[in-house]
Amino acid sequence: MAMNEGVGIVELKKMDLELPEGGLKLETGGILKKIEVAYEECGAPLRDDNAIFICHALTGDSHVAGIRPGEDKPSGWWELMIGPGRAIDTNYFHVICANVLGGCSGTTGPSSINPETNKPYGSSFPQYSFSDSVDIYRLLLKQLGVKKLAALIGGSFGGMQVMDWITRCPDEMEKACLIATSASLNTQALAFDVVGRASITDDPAWKGGDYYLEGDGKGPKIGLASARQLAHITYLSCDLLQEKFRRELQKNFVEAPKEERAKRDAEFKTYFQIESYLDYQAMKFVKRFDANSYLHITRSMDLFDAGDRYGSLDAACARVKAKCLVVSYENDVLFTVRQSKEITESLLKNKKDVTYCHLEAGTGHDSFLTDIDDLSGLIGGFLKPRTPNVMNWQRRLYAGVTDMVKKGAKVIDIGCGDGSLLNVLREDKNVIGDGVEIDIDKFKETLADGHMSYWEDADEGLSVIPDKHYDVAICSDTLQEVKNPRGLLDEALRIAGEAIVSFPNFAAYRIRLTLGLMGRLPVSKALPFQWYDTPNIHCITLKDFKALCEADGIEIKEIKAISRHFFGKILLALGFKNLGASQIVARIRRKAK
Numbered sequence: 001m002a003m004n005e006g007v008g009i010v011e012l013k014k015m016d017l018e019l020p021e022g023g024l025k026l027e028t029g030g031i032l033k034k035i036e037v038a039y040e041e042c043g044a045p046l047r048d049d050n051a052i053f054i055c056h057a058l059t060g061d062s063h064v065a066g067i068r069p070g071e072d073k074p075s076g077w078w079e080l081m082i083g084p085g086r087a088i089d090t091n092y093f094h095v096i097c098a099n100v101l102g103g104c105s106g107t108t109g110p111s112s113i114n115p116e117t118n119k120p121y122g123s124s125f126p127q128y129s130f131s132d133s134v135d136i137y138r139l140l141l142k143q144l145g146v147k148k149l150a151a152l153i154g155g156s157f158g159g160m161q162v163m164d165w166i167t168r169c170p171d172e173m174e175k176a177c178l179i180a181t182s183a184s185l186n187t188q189a190l191a192f193d194v195v196g197r198a199s200i201t202d203d204p205a206w207k208g209g210d211y212y213l214e215g216d217g218k219g220p221k222i223g224l225a226s227a228r229q230l231a232h233i234t235y236l237s238c239d240l241l242q243e244k245f246r247r248e249l250q251k252n253f254v255e256a257p258k259e260e261r262a263k264r265d266a267e268f269k270t271y272f273q274i275e276s277y278l279d280y281q282a283m284k285f286v287k288r289f290d291a292n293s294y295l296h297i298t299r300s301m302d303l304f305d306a307g308d309r310y311g312s313l314d315a316a317c318a319r320v321k322a323k324c325l326v327v328s329y330e331n332d333v334l335f336t337v338r339q340s341k342e343i344t345e346s347l348l349k350n351k352k353d354v355t356y357c358h359l360e361a362g363t364g365h366d367s368f369l370t371d372i373d374d375l376s377g378l379i380g381g382f383l384k385p386r387t388p389n390v391m392n393w394q395r396r397l398y399a400g401v402t403d404m405v406k407k408g409a410k411v412i413d414i415g416c417g418d419g420s421l422l423n424v425l426r427e428d429k430n431v432i433g434d435g436v437e438i439d440i441d442k443f444k445e446t447l448a449d450g451h452m453s454y455w456e457d458a459d460e461g462l463s464v465i466p467d468k469h470y471d472v473a474i475c476s477d478t479l480q481e482v483k484n485p486r487g488l489l490d491e492a493l494r495i496a497g498e499a500i501v502s503f504p505n506f507a508a509y510r511i512r513l514t515l516g517l518m519g520r521l522p523v524s525k526a527l528p529f530q531w532y533d534t535p536n537i538h539c540i541t542l543k544d545f546k547a548l549c550e551a552d553g554i555e556i557k558e559i560k561a562i563s564r565h566f567f568g569k570i571l572l573a574l575g576f577k578n579l580g581a582s583q584i585v586a587r588i589r590r591k592a593k
Contacts, residue, residue: 030126038106
């Protein structure tokens with residue numbers, strides 16, 4: 001199959017799990033005597049090191065990629081993420097996705113036949129915990145012969161399953177991706193679920209969960225539709241809804257017969273486009289989903305808290321062994337940025353390998369399903385990092401910084417760009433190096449080179465990183481580009497024992513001459529920008545830097561004044577560092593109190 005053509009035909013499979021005698025005892029006390037799991041798999045032949053399991057979202061299913069038999073085009077819910085040459089590369093990985101316990105897409109749930117009665121479970125389907133549903137996946141993988149996962153991936157509800165899995169069973173995966181998710185639902189998300197479930201259980205057609213026995217196929221469709229409408233509002237950002245619908249009326253508003261308009265008026269309906277959109281989404285949903293499944297799945301999610309079992313989130317994260325990628329989205333009201341950072345902070349407190357990235361797609365929670373270009377770059381680089389070639393010119397470029405770094409040090413590069421300095425340090429100094437970067441394209445490059453990274457604005461602080469987490473913090477050509485240089489130095493010396501700072505010296509003779517003789521700001525190899533598009537918003541000199549350090553209680557342990565020009569080198573030899581140096585590299589630390 002050619003690159004990027006997708007995975008082709010994928011068939012739904014079903015497997016009866018091998019259960020203990022008497023059935024599987026659930027955490028809540030109930031017992032399931034028979035469990036059938038529906039799943040799909042695609043990609044390269046299964047090996048010991050290439051299995052990836054994907055946990056689907058709340059109302060998703062196992063059809064993550066490919067063409068179903070009888071269809072003429074791909075219909076997987078993450079189609080562009082999975083396939084030959086894609087982020088989850090099926091030329092190498094074997095991908096498995098299964099329907100969740102309690103669902104309605106093939107895995108045992110309330111609408112399944114109870115073997116003891118030969119009727120749908122309905123109200124007799126036992127309550128189960130979030131961990132029970134994860135354990136069903138684990139039993140499936142065991143029967144498929146998967147000994148250890150190369151990666152475990154999930155978004156939203158699926159990401160919470162990943163969180164449960166990596167904390168309870170830390171030896172079962174090498175890597176984990178937690179996307180638009182949290183360790184537990186916040187109160188607002190709980191509130192949406194509470195109201196959604198009430199819409200179903202208050203519908204007279206619910207009949208206590210035994211509506212299957214009526215045989216009329218109706219069930220609590222009105223309640224389920226209302227629950228879906230409420231939930232769907234939370235999947236999209238306010239900005240996206242406003243942009244997409246505004247207060248526009250439906251196109252058929254003017255042509256609507258008087259009788260229809262009178263009926264809508266009596267039911268307090270309107271002709272706004274947003275109302276029509278929500279009605280459409282609700283009707284589409286009730287055709288494919290079961291109300292009882294919605295009740296069970298949302299309740300199990302609401303009751304889950306990754307920290308409960310171990311006393312705190314920090315204690316839970318102490319158990320994690322997998323390398324983790326945590327991704328949050330702008331304007332996600334269900335799983336907020338703060339919740340993703342809480343996971344990241346807990347992992348870092350426990351000295352775990354974690355990358356955190358915030359994506360500014362801005363379309364809300366559903367972005368991880370609908371706006372995946374940047375996410376694909378992150379996941380692809382995280383799953384299969386490349387081996388970059390370190391060039392000699394890069395070694396020369398960063399020599400002033402790398403000479404000050406001890407071999408084997410734990411380093412963070414603040415404003416790491418594409419990670420090329422970290423590559424040099426890893427190859428030449430055996431350094432464990434992480435990066436901080438806010439440019440998403442550069443961030444993806446750093447991650448693809450195999451470095452753990454944090455998407456953070458240095459001007460807003462590096463709150464996810466604990467105190468003294470690193471031996472050395474590097475600020476290479478970053479100080480002059482931030483709004484708050486003092487704040488950057490303060491953060492660098494909070495998270496590391498010492499810092500190495502490099503910056504262009506604006507007091508160098510070449511800059512003075514260009515400005516003095518030509519009356520224009522210089523453009524050179526050291527400062528390759530015109531004044532109107534330069535990232536340098538502060539003009540720092542060696543003397544200014546020394547004065548700042550003295551004022552802020554910072555000790556300069558070592559300074560290198562660098563010039564690549566003959567006359568500049570002469571000035572340096574004569575002791576005129578501020579005049580001769582085009583580049584300054586300084587190693588600093590806090591003065592002892």
